[in-house]
Amino acid sequence: xxxxxxxxxxxxRFGKGTENETGELLKRFGAHSVxxxxxxxxxxxxxxxxxxxxxxxxxxxAHAELGGVVPNPRLSKVREGISIGKEKNADFVLAVGGxxxxxxAKAVGYGLPxxxxxxxxxxxxxxxxxxxxxxxxxxxxATGSVMSDSSVISNLETGEKLGLNSxxxxxxxxxxxxxxxxxxxxxxxASGSTDIMMHTMERYFNRxxxxxxxxxxxxxxVKTIMENTPKVLEDPxxxxxxxxxxxxxxxxxxxxxxxxxxxxxxxCHKIQHELSAMYDVAHGAxxxxxxxxxxxxxxxxxxxxFYKFAVDIMDVEPSEDREAVILEGIRRTEEFFRSIGMPVSxxxxxxxxxxxxxxxxxxxxxxxxxxxxxxxxxxxRDDFYNIYxxxx
Amino acid sequence: xxxxxxxxxxxxRFGKGTENETGELLKRFGAHSVxxxxxxxxxxxxxxxxxxxxxxxxxxxAHAELGGVVPNPRLSKVREGISIGKEKNADFVLAVGGxxxxxxAKAVGYGLPxxxxxxxxxxxxxxxxxxxxxxxxxxxxATGSVMSDSSVISNLETGEKLGLNSxxxxxxxxxxxxxxxxxxxxxxxASGSTDIMMHTMERYFNRxxxxxxxxxxxxxxVKTIMENTPKVLEDPxxxxxxxxxxxxxxxxxxxxxxxxxxxxxxxCHKIQHELSAMYDVAHGAxxxxxxxxxxxxxxxxxxxxFYKFAVDIMDVEPSEDREAVILEGIRRTEEFFRSIGMPVSxxxxxxxxxxxxxxxxxxxxxxxxxxxxxxxxxxxRDDFYNIYxxxx
Numbered sequence: 153x154x155x156x157x158x159x160x161x162x163x164x165r166f167g168k169g170t171e172n173e174t175g176e177l178l179k180r181f182g183a184h185s186v187x188x189x190x191x192x193x194x195x196x197x198x199x200x201x202x203x204x205x206x207x208x209x210x211x212x213x214a215h216a217e218l219g220g221v222v223p224n225p226r227l228s229k230v231r232e233g234i235s236i237g238k239e240k241n242a243d244f245v246l247a248v249g250g251x252x253x254x255x256x257a258k259a260v261g262y263g264l265p266x267x268x269x270x271x272x273x274x275x276x277x278x279x280x281x282x283x284x285x286x287x288x289x290x291x292x293x294a295t296g297s298v299m300s301d302s303s304v305i306s307n308l309e310t311g312e313k314l315g316l317n318s319x320x321x322x323x324x325x326x327x328x329x330x331x332x333x334x335x336x337x338x339x340x341x342a343s344g345s346t347d348i349m350m351h352t353m354e355r356y357f358n359r360x361x362x363x364x365x366x367x368x369x370x371x372x373x374v375k376t377i378m379e380n381t382p383k384v385l386e387d388p389x390x391x392x393x394x395x396x397x398x399x400x401x402x403x404x405x406x407x408x409x410x411x412x413x414x415x416x417x418x419x420c421h422k423i424q425h426e427l428s429a430m431y432d433v434a435h436g437a438x439x440x441x442x443x444x445x446x447x448x449x450x451x452x453x454x455x456x457x458f459y460k461f462a463v464d465i466m467d468v469e470p471s472e473d474r475e476a477v478i479l480e481g482i483r484r485t486e487e488f489f490r491s492i493g494m495p496v497s498x499x500x501x502x503x504x505x506x507x508x509x510x511x512x513x514x515x516x517x518x519x520x521x522x523x524x525x526x527x528x529x530x531x532x533r534d535d536f537y538n539i540y541x542x543x544x
Numbered sequence: 545x546x547x548x549x550x551x552x553x554x555x556x557r558f559g560k561g562t563e564n565e566t567g568e569l570l571k572r573f574g575a576h577s578v579x580x581x582x583x584x585x586x587x588x589x590x591x592x593x594x595x596x597x598x599x600x601x602x603x604x605x606a607h608a609e610l611g612g613v614v615p616n617p618r619l620s621k622v623r624e625g626i627s628i629g630k631e632k633n634a635d636f637v638l639a640v641g642g643x644x645x646x647x648x649a650k651a652v653g654y655g656l657p658x659x660x661x662x663x664x665x666x667x668x669x670x671x672x673x674x675x676x677x678x679x680x681x682x683x684x685x686a687t688g689s690v691m692s693d694s695s696v697i698s699n700l701e702t703g704e705k706l707g708l709n710s711x712x713x714x715x716x717x718x719x720x721x722x723x724x725x726x727x728x729x730x731x732x733x734a735s736g737s738t739d740i741m742m743h744t745m746e747r748y749f750n751r752x753x754x755x756x757x758x759x760x761x762x763x764x765x766v767k768t769i770m771e772n773t774p775k776v777l778e779d780p781x782x783x784x785x786x787x788x789x790x791x792x793x794x795x796x797x798x799x800x801x802x803x804x805x806x807x808x809x810x811x812c813h814k815i816q817h818e819l820s821a822m823y824d825v826a827h828g829a830x831x832x833x834x835x836x837x838x839x840x841x842x843x844x845x846x847x848x849x850f851y852k853f854a855v856d857i858m859d860v861e862p863s864e865d866r867e868a869v870i871l872e873g874i875r876r877t878e879e880f881f882r883s884i885g886m887p888v889s890x891x892x893x894x895x896x897x898x899x900x901x902x903x904x905x906x907x908x909x910x911x912x913x914x915x916x917x918x919x920x921x922x923x924x925r926d927d928f929y930n931i932y933x934x935x936x
Contacts, residue, residue: 153787155559160552166803167547364788365768365795372760379756395545396756399803403757411558411791 153412154360160406162299163325166399168391170329171200171289174246175207181285181324183244185214187237189257190248191221194335195291201248204289216240224428224435225252227259227271227307234263234270237284247288247323250344251295251435257286258303258321274305274314283320289327292336293398294344294436296351296405298326306429312520313429328402330394338385342492343436345381348401349374350420350439355410357417357450357457358527370409371465376400381492419526420446423539426517431503440494441501444486445543450529451478457528458482498543510540545804546752552798554691555717558791560783562721563592563681566638567599573677573716575636577606579629581649582640583613586727587683593640596681608632616820616827617644619651619663619699626655626662629676639680639715642736643687649678650695650713666697666706675712681719684728685790686736686828688743688797690718698821704912705821720794722786730777734884735828737773737789740796741766742812742831747802749809749842749849750919762801763857768792773884811918812838815931818909823895832886833893836878837935842921843870849920850874890935902932 163181165173178186186208188201195201196219208215218233237245237260245264247257263270264284272278288298297303301322304315336344352373376396383393403409410416423446424438451458455474462468462481471477486496495501505513514537518524524532531539555573557565570578578600580593587593588611600607610625629637629652637656639649653675655662664670680690689695693714696707728736744765768788775785795801802808815838816830825833843850847866854860854873863869878888887893897905906929910916916924923931 153559153784155562156556158556158558161555163553164548164550166550167545170547364771364784365764365792368764368767369761372757372764375760376757392545392756395804400757412787 153363154414156411158407158411159319160299160322160408162323162406164299164328164402165325166328168329168331170327171204171332172207174204174287174289174327175211175213177287177325177327178208178213178244178246179211181244181287183213185240185242186244186246187233187240187242187260188215188217188246188248189221189233189253189260190217190219191250191253195248198335200289200291200332204246204248214240216242221249221253221256223252224306224313224432225256227305230256230259230263230270230305233257233260237264243284245284245286247286248291250290250292251297254286254288254297254323255295255303255305257288258283258297259305260284261286261321262316271307274316280318280320285324286321287325287327288323289332290398291332292340292344293333293394293401294347296348296401298323298328299402299406301407302405304425311429311516313425314520326402328398330391330398333394333398334389338493339437340434341384341388342381342494343434344401345377345397345436345492346440346489346494347436348397348404349377350436350443351405352409353443354418354421355413355416356461357454358414359454360412360414362456362460363412366409366411366413367460367464369403373400373404373409374465378488385492414527417527419528419531422521422525423517423536425520426513427498427501427503429516430509430513433501433503437494437501440489440496441498442539442543443489444482444496445539447482447485448479449535449539449542450526450531451482453529498540505540505544510537513540545755546806548803550799550803551711552691552714552800554715554798556691556720556794557717558720560721560723562719563596563724564599566596566679566681566719567603567605569679569717569719570600570605570636570638571603573636573679575605577632577634578636578638579625579632579634579652580607580609580638580640581613581625581645581652582609582611583642583645585611587640590727592681592683592724596638596640606632608634613641613645613648615644616698616705616824617648619697622648622651622655622662622697625649625652629656635676637676637678639678640683642682642684643689646678646680646687646689646715647695647697649680650675650689651697652676653678653713654708663699666708672710672712677716678713679717679719680715681724682790683724684732684736685725685786685793686739688740688793690715690720691794691798693799694797696817703821703908705817706912718794720790722783722790725786725790726781731829731885732826733776733780734773734886735826736793737769737884738828738832738881738886740789740793741769742828742835743797744801745835746810746813747805747808748853749846750806751846752804752806754848754852755804758801758803758805759852759856761795765792765796765801766857770880777884806919809919811920811923814913814917815909815928818905818912819890819893819895821908822901822905825893825895829886829893832881832888833890834931834935835881836874836888837931839874839877840871841927841931841934842918843874845921890932897932897936902929905932
């Protein structure tokens, strides 16, 4: 087992009607002037934003709003938020939405106390040393940003999609009411579930070898998603299934499923980020589209991990023909993705990149990761090209 | 799934040699004057205390020491710590040891900013509103106090052993080096493992019904203990096994294994506390001595939970004779306790209470829990008597 640090300071309030405690939580965490960030009109039309603003009014907490955050959230919106927040002397940023909204709020949190360009942090030109705290009211189970140290922002001017990891941005609190996710449609629900699974699987496929408790928790997260996603696709109002998925979301990306590992692989995330940057596809769906290809490309490097994954998580019968077991494990994972309406190839996902686009994707990915990435297998520019091509 | 809150702000630094980072962690968490608390001479003789004091000296952090904390830690020692800490204006309490030392440090943390009697908090006469922060360097895997909100203190004058739960005492940081537990002897190691298992099992046996992810994490914790305890009894220097147990310790009692449940049963803990208060027996060993009796006393009330426990965690073959499956699950748990050298009756534990003592234990337990306790089955004074008697 490798050494690790584990730090999840987020105060989680989970359950029915917990959004009614948002005002009290803001007060508890010292907010006086709050920038409220949201995305779709769904949260306005449902009355959620209005209720939360009312709570703040009652407690004498000042507020400003910024709506219109879109999936694969944009730097331009972050800059808009920083500008409004500075004008209002915001000392707290409240995200009401899913991962894109939370990631935007985190980026605004970095930018508010800083005089320079926030994109410098994402470009790793400068390191943030402080941040305005962020709280979340989660309305979509997907990215795990609700307890994570990461945010990912797209710069449409440069075509870059870059992530930044720092404990500074771990949310101070998270309001998690599974009922708020019941209006999320089937494609977005399935895409979110895929993202949740993948946050654990990225950490699972690493070179440290088989772990004990961490592997069992990883299995728990993946099984939870596989058992409950079909249930919510069948009945979107299934509270317990929505709750299981939402809790899995938080634990899958707060670090818990990586404790003792080597940090994880993360190549799939980076390969997918370029698809999202070029074609604006849903992140989880993009991951489903390439994972199987990636897995078949790298499994020979860490066969014990892929074998354990197949037998322990995908319930493949153990056999002396270990390669057959591994390949069956990969096939079952893709079969699950298909069963929840996810693509398992890039064309099924939507895009149909030609040779030039494939090369551009590979170049972009290589640049974005600084040449190479991967724990299971270290991948370089030509590997990215091969994976995009084989995943068509 | 029931609503819940989840809050584990403790910064965990886990791995080899991490005790060398203690000084830096104290600095990071704002300590200027530290009261260092420890128990046995083991931590002095090993040089650990000296190394940590040296780190503080190098960083200009003032310190005072309090040694001699014993298992079932005592109020008298807590008062001594508060007195020393006040004299030295301590703004941080560092526990170097296991659960007894950490619980003492937490109690001192409550007492330092308070002008009244700290025992008032444990008697629930007053509620603490603030506390001096606590950090831990863990040397024994057992109580889970390292990330928990609880501390349990014994008052020898009154014969009371009382717990106090509050987020105020969750440690600011925890240094967890599994190597520091290698010198712990077999009985104490096994007793610690039992305590770890029981923190999850107390939460598992509740009336909310079967959960998904939380149950899978609970299974992971119990399986981790059952797989790794025999390994460290065989080879005390098995790093990975020590590490798995240590990590299971933290997760078993930080709230994770109870998320979505009804809070848990906790009758076994209370029944055992009275044995410890009267006979000063090891907490984990005391739990092993009574658990099977308790389980057979209550299982009919929540048969689904006991059935799932038997099949899913104790690997009993499913059968239509559900009662036989349940009883086999209980038998296998006791068999495991025996296999690691733990008692499964009070006489095996050591004490041999006569009729008068049994009645005193039942009276004390009833008084300490305010009349009744239990989720699986609500137990009263005569139930406590029956369980003590049947567990003889």
